[in-house]
Amino acid sequence: MKEVLIAERPKSMYKVSTHYCPGCTHGIAHRLIAEVIDELGIQDRAVGVAPVGCSVLIYNYIDLDWYEAAHGRAPAVATACKRARPDLAVFTYQGDGDLASIGMAEIVHAANRGERISVIFINNAIYGMTGGQMAPTTLLSQRTSTTPYGRDPKASGYPIRVAEMLSTLAAPGYIARVSVVKPKYVIKAKEAIKKAFLTQIEDKGFSLVEILSTCPTNWGMSPVAATNWVEEQMIPVFPLKEFKVPE
Amino acid sequence: MGERVLMKGNEALAEAAIQAGCRYFFGYPITPQNEIPEYMSRRLPEVGGVYLQSESEVATINMLFGAAGAGVRVMTSSSSPGISLMSEGISYIAGAELPCVIMNVMRAGPGLGGILPGQADYFQATRGGGHGDYRLLILTPGTLQEAIDLVMKAFDLADLYRNPVMVLVDGFMGQMMEAVEFKVPEKLELPDKKEWAVGYRKERGRRAIVKTLSLEPDPLEEHNRRLQEKYRRIEKNEVRHESYMMDDDVELVMVAYGTTSRIVRSSLKALRAEGIKAGMVRPITAWPFPYEPFKKLPPSVKSVLAVEMSCGQMVEDIKLGVAERFPVHFYGRCGGNAPSVEEVVRAAKEILGC
Numbered sequence: 204m205k206e207v208l209i210a211e212r213p214k215s216m217y218k219v220s221t222h223y224c225p226g227c228t229h230g231i232a233h234r235l236i237a238e239v240i241d242e243l244g245i246q247d248r249a250v251g252v253a254p255v256g257c258s259v260l261i262y263n264y265i266d267l268d269w270y271e272a273a274h275g276r277a278p279a280v281a282t283a284c285k286r287a288r289p290d291l292a293v294f295t296y297q298g299d300g301d302l303a304s305i306g307m308a309e310i311v312h313a314a315n316r317g318e319r320i321s322v323i324f325i326n327n328a329i330y331g332m333t334g335g336q337m338a339p340t341t342l343l344s345q346r347t348s349t350t351p352y353g354r355d356p357k358a359s360g361y362p363i364r365v366a367e368m369l370s371t372l373a374a375p376g377y378i379a380r381v382s383v384v385k386p387k388y389v390i391k392a393k394e395a396i397k398k399a400f401l402t403q404i405e406d407k408g409f410s411l412v413e414i415l416s417t418c419p420t421n422w423g424m425s426p427v428a429a430t431n432w433v434e435e436q437m438i439p440v441f442p443l444k445e446f447k448v449p450e
Numbered sequence: 451m452g453e454r455v456l457m458k459g460n461e462a463l464a465e466a467a468i469q470a471g472c473r474y475f476f477g478y479p480i481t482p483q484n485e486i487p488e489y490m491s492r493r494l495p496e497v498g499g500v501y502l503q504s505e506s507e508v509a510t511i512n513m514l515f516g517a518a519g520a521g522v523r524v525m526t527s528s529s530s531p532g533i534s535l536m537s538e539g540i541s542y543i544a545g546a547e548l549p550c551v552i553m554n555v556m557r558a559g560p561g562l563g564g565i566l567p568g569q570a571d572y573f574q575a576t577r578g579g580g581h582g583d584y585r586l587l588i589l590t591p592g593t594l595q596e597a598i599d600l601v602m603k604a605f606d607l608a609d610l611y612r613n614p615v616m617v618l619v620d621g622f623m624g625q626m627m628e629a630v631e632f633k634v635p636e637k638l639e640l641p642d643k644k645e646w647a648v649g650y651r652k653e654r655g656r657r658a659i660v661k662t663l664s665l666e667p668d669p670l671e672e673h674n675r676r677l678q679e680k681y682r683r684i685e686k687n688e689v690r691h692e693s694y695m696m697d698d699d700v701e702l703v704m705v706a707y708g709t710t711s712r713i714v715r716s717s718l719k720a721l722r723a724e725g726i727k728a729g730m731v732r733p734i735t736a737w738p739f740p741y742e743p744f745k746k747l748p749p750s751v752k753s754v755l756a757v758e759m760s761c762g763q764m765v766e767d768i769k770l771g772v773a774e775r776f777p778v779h780f781y782g783r784c785g786g787n788a789p790s791v792e793e794v795v796r797a798a799k800e801i802l803g804c
Contacts, residue, residue, distance in 0.1 A: 247652040252516075253661075262659050268648040270519055271661035273542050276512035279504065283516030283524070286500045287474055288649045291520075309512070312505035 213237035215246045215266050226419035226426025231383040233264050235393045239400055245292045250284055252277040252295040257331045261296055275306020278313035281320040294321040300330045303339040303363050314409045317374030321399040322411040327418040335421030339363040342440055362440055366413045370446035376408025378447040382415035384430040407449035415441055454631050460485035460624040462594050466601035467525050469632050473499035474524040476513035478506055481565040482621040483555035486527040507532040511539030518548035519660035521647030523605055527553035530571050541580030545662035549608035553617045555624040558786040566786025567621030572763035575618050576737040583674050585681045587615040588736040590707040594628040602635045609640045622709040691740035696729035699750045702798055704730045705768050706757040714757050717794035744771025751776050753801045757794055758782040
């Protein structure tokens with residue numbers, strides 16, 4: 204039988220192993236971004252802004268020009284890069300602590316200005332790299348190292364729905380929430396990432412894709428249990444949908 | 451060009467930046483420097499530039515990180531509490547070796563303090579403010595004309611050393627008006643930013659990463675050593691000062707920068723009129739500080755007097771230069787007050803016992 208190649212490593216990804224924990228979905232998100240960049244043929248003009256947290260070393264895996272921003276400031280860095288060089292395709296890759304806590308001001312205002320940047324927002328409902336503390340997206344009753352009795356809304360508020368909140372603004376062009384925990388979600392996630400980049404390239408405004416992801420290590424679960432937990436616990440709180448699409 | 455015009459300090463600073471090729475300005479309003487962003491918002495679109503009012507000083511300085519990392523001439527301006535908010539980002543910019551210009555039109559502190567002029571950010575400017583082993587080049591002009599010339603120089607120095615440069619003035623200078631002239635500075639041979647800035651992957655044939663993280667100790671130590679070598683080069687090449695009335699038989703050496711140096715200049719005339727042999731050393735760079743003129747003070751000197759609109763922050767640098775050869779005194783006002791000529795003359799006479 205003739206050998207048929209049905210999948211290969213994206214051209215813009217290095218042939219290296221990542222440092223992520225077993226069952227972590229950063230690797231899938233990385234790959235989807237790389238595939239989209241390859242398909243759009245923008246490797247030479249794409250510039251990423253790496254966040255703080257586990258994915259700070261994303262530039263070791265995806266072969267592009269990169270910045271590495273201070274905690275939460277990726278949208279400010281991306282804003283200025285894009286304003287200085289409108290010919291570039293500029294995107295940030297940010298976790299929930301980075302984007303929804305310390306960097307909340309930057310993301311809201313970049314979105315509200317309609318900056319022509321794309322934001323990939325990894326929401327795993329916890330702080331990963333610092334060891335499993337509560338995030339703004341932590342679910343009610345979810346136990347973390349700083350909510351040992353479970354997140355109590357009276358003490359710590361409610362999980363912030365970033366995609367919904369930014370959708371209330373006039374300027375964003377594309378806002379969607381997806382997941383990557385099962386193949387059926389992965390296909391939709393890639394479509395959303397592609398739309399986000401196209402929104403920018405076609406000058407239709409700010410774009411953000413929120414990706415519901417896993418953190419088996421800090422959740423204290425097996426990779427399979429973590430995958431199921433996203434489906435059973437996170438998706439009901441953070442529904443998957445396109446909140447805004449370019450007109 | 452070549453024409454003398456009457457301009458307000460803040461606007462002169464802004465125009466000088468545009469003349470120097472700055473096309474990107476990010477900033478957040480704070481008194482007493484608001485005429486700078488206001489002027490930029492009007493002028494930059496005229497020259498094909500970008501003005502953006504950010505959501506905070508924290509965002510501002512990270513926008514400088516983004517624009518400088520893309521290889522363009524970029525600037526912000528702020529005042530004391532705003533610079534405090536930027537301090538973290540300044541450390542990142544210095545760590546990533548990005549060129550940019552930061553103007554600090556100082557007001558009186560600490561905390562919110564007041565909106566009147568001050569010079570109490572000397573420590574913050576020269577000793578850091580942000581974390582880690584880094585230095586900023588600090589330019590402290592004494593007149594608006596010098597401010598214009600130094601702003602133009604600041605962009606070249608930033609590009610030459612790939613280092614942030616701060617133009618440190620006080621609120622008086624921002625608000626005063628003087629006749630100024632915009633002279634085209636001589637063109638320096640500057641390194642090509644396409645070698646390291648993002649967005650030139652195709653031209654360069656390899657990618658660029660603008661970053662500060664280095665998890666391994668040895669490469670980070672090496673990076674720090676390299677930064678320190680650069681700072682030694684700056685100390686060797688860029689230290690600037692003015693000696694005024696520093697005759698061989700000078701008995702009292704006054705030290706002041708910015709607006710205070712102008713008050714001291716008037717005080718010196720009054721003292722000389724009374725036959726008192728006093729002169730001034732005026733730092734034009736606060737870092738690198740001009741230690742040499744203090745090391746070379748003649749034996750005729752009896753005392754050194756620092757005059758500042760702070761509680762004496764520059765005194766430590768003067769003492770390092772004087773190395774205990776002469777007593778160092780201090781006279782200053784703060785809180786938004788400025789020393790008067792009469793006060794400085796009185797302080798000088800008390801020190802000399804006349």
